[in-house]
């Protein structure tokens with residue numbers, strides 16, 4: 001099941017050029033950890049909004065959990081949105097209730113009116129994003145930016161989507177907040193096997209967490225595959241405004257100075273560490 | 284969402300576009316006042332006004348479609364006011380009498396046709412014209428007592444006065460809307476605002492603040508639409524569907540739209556105020572202008588011709 005794109009075109013304004021062109025994509029329901037990359041305006045946010053039918057395709061078919069989303073199809077969208085939970089970049093676009101807890105309960109209440117356990121699932125979701133319990137009864141507007149982001153994510157998690165999509169979740173968070181958030185997503189992914197899709201500009205995040213990378217340029221998918229092949233393809237990186245993670249840059253300059261040698265480019269701290277300590281043993 | 288007729292500047296660089304915004308504002312204002320002092324049912328003067336408007340439209344070189352668009356959303360209002368006049372105005376001579384014999388069958392047929400039309404309205408090109416034709420046919424059709432007992436029988440009397448006044452009212456509103464469309468289609472919002480500010484200057488210092496407020500409001504309307512769309516999407520992700528639900532749910536859904544709207548607007552306003560202050564804006568102080576407005580021969584001619592027409596109307600009324 002999961003999400004399938006078949007020859008999808010999308011445009012916001014019929015008179016302007018297409019925002020997305022001929023997208024073909026297959027995303028599994030389980031065990032994916034995808035990062036979507038591409039420079040500003042390449043269509044990343046537009047693409048993820050097609051995944052839960054906030055944007056409808058102009059051509060082609062998007063299939064979510066077996067439900068076909070066709071051009072001009074306005075029915076059956078709610079199950080799609082329940083299946084794919086999308087967290088927007090700016091939490092202030094969705095927070096509105098008096099208390100944090102009530103705001104998180106809003107989603108599950110909409111999706112399942114007869115569910116008596118909305119409060120329970122809301123509390124579970126808030127626990128998952130490790131928000132302090134003392135904040136549950138506070139107004140969501142008196143929180144810090146990072147806390148708001150957590151509440152917004154909990155608001156989506158509470159409706160228990162099968163696939164979780166986040167639009168630039170780490171922007172504007174402090175370094176610790178960033179790591180916490182990413183660790184939390186990895187945790188959720190491992191525990192529940194849900195697929196997680198993240199839009200990001202941060203190559204360190206990609207290097208550390210991503211299993212699969214999708215690169216967009218000017219509305220077209222130009223790369224879809226593992227992160228290692230992507231980072232080792234310097235042509236691709238240069239052509240699409242991408243960059244190496246910091247660790248790999250360090251590794252490259254060490255290599256250029258003749259201090260270390262490696263076959264596979266180290267992407268994370270641990271990999272670089274391994275390369276360096278192995279080098280010691282060789283001497 | 285972008286079919287609101289204001290802020291819809293259309294660039295052609297015509298004579299009218301190059302005119303001083305002050306001239307355009309003043310002349311629109313005078314023109315509108317003039318429209319309302321035309322003696323009732325005087326089609327000669329209405330014709331002169333219409334002719335003047337037609338010449339102006341031709342001079343702007345803006346496609347006619349743009350003007351028709353601005354009329355589009357008052358068509359039903361116009362139709363209603365015309366029908367109203369025709370039905371209830373009993374001045375002049377009797378023009379025709381329509382004798383309606385309502386039976387269950389013919390009323391039913393009319394209703395069904397109307398409902399079908401209403402449901403298909405999005406799919407039919409030139410819907411309004413079809414609607415008019417159907418309306419006329421329907422009124423005629425109700426004369427014949429098709430099958431069954433006549434439930435109600437009444438006369439509609441149409442007098443010449445009603446038709447004439449109806450036509451007069453319609454043409455007045457039409458010309459009014461088109462003249463304001465000329466102003467907004469040929470003047471950039473910023474120019475419009477500068478012109479307004481200059482015209483209001485004699486009335487005191489506060490007016491420049493007012494003009495700034497208007498220009499900010501105009502500038503932020505499209506932004507607010509975009510923000511609304513984003514909020515709608517964010518809440519749709521959480522299962523809000525504005526097309527379904529009971530009244531109680533609906534209220535909750537609207538609140539989920541309004542609260543973020545207010546929060547974001549206030550935040551934007553505060554940010555903008557800071558940004559303006561950081562760049563040295565002091566309310567009411569004298570500011571230099573990037574573009575100087577200048578009053579040229581074409582402005583004089585345009586303004587004088589309007590004043591001439593209005594003077595004639597006034598003289599006619601007084602005598």
Ligand SMILES: Nc1ncnc2c1ncn2[C@@H]1O[C@H](COP(=O)(O)OP(=O)(O)OP(=O)(O)O)[C@@H](O)[C@H]1O
Pocket residue numbers: 012013019038039040041042043044045046047512
């Ligand atoms: N609501 C909208 N209406 C019209 N055009 C839009 C809208 N949203 C985005 N666009 C246009 O579509 C294109 C792709 O935008 P999108 O937001 O998907 O980019 P992005 O890859 O997410 O960029 P960023 O990294 O800055 O978030 C841009 O050219 C943008 O101007």
Ligand SMILES: [Mg+2]
Pocket residue numbers: 044045046167
């Ligand atoms: Mg984006």
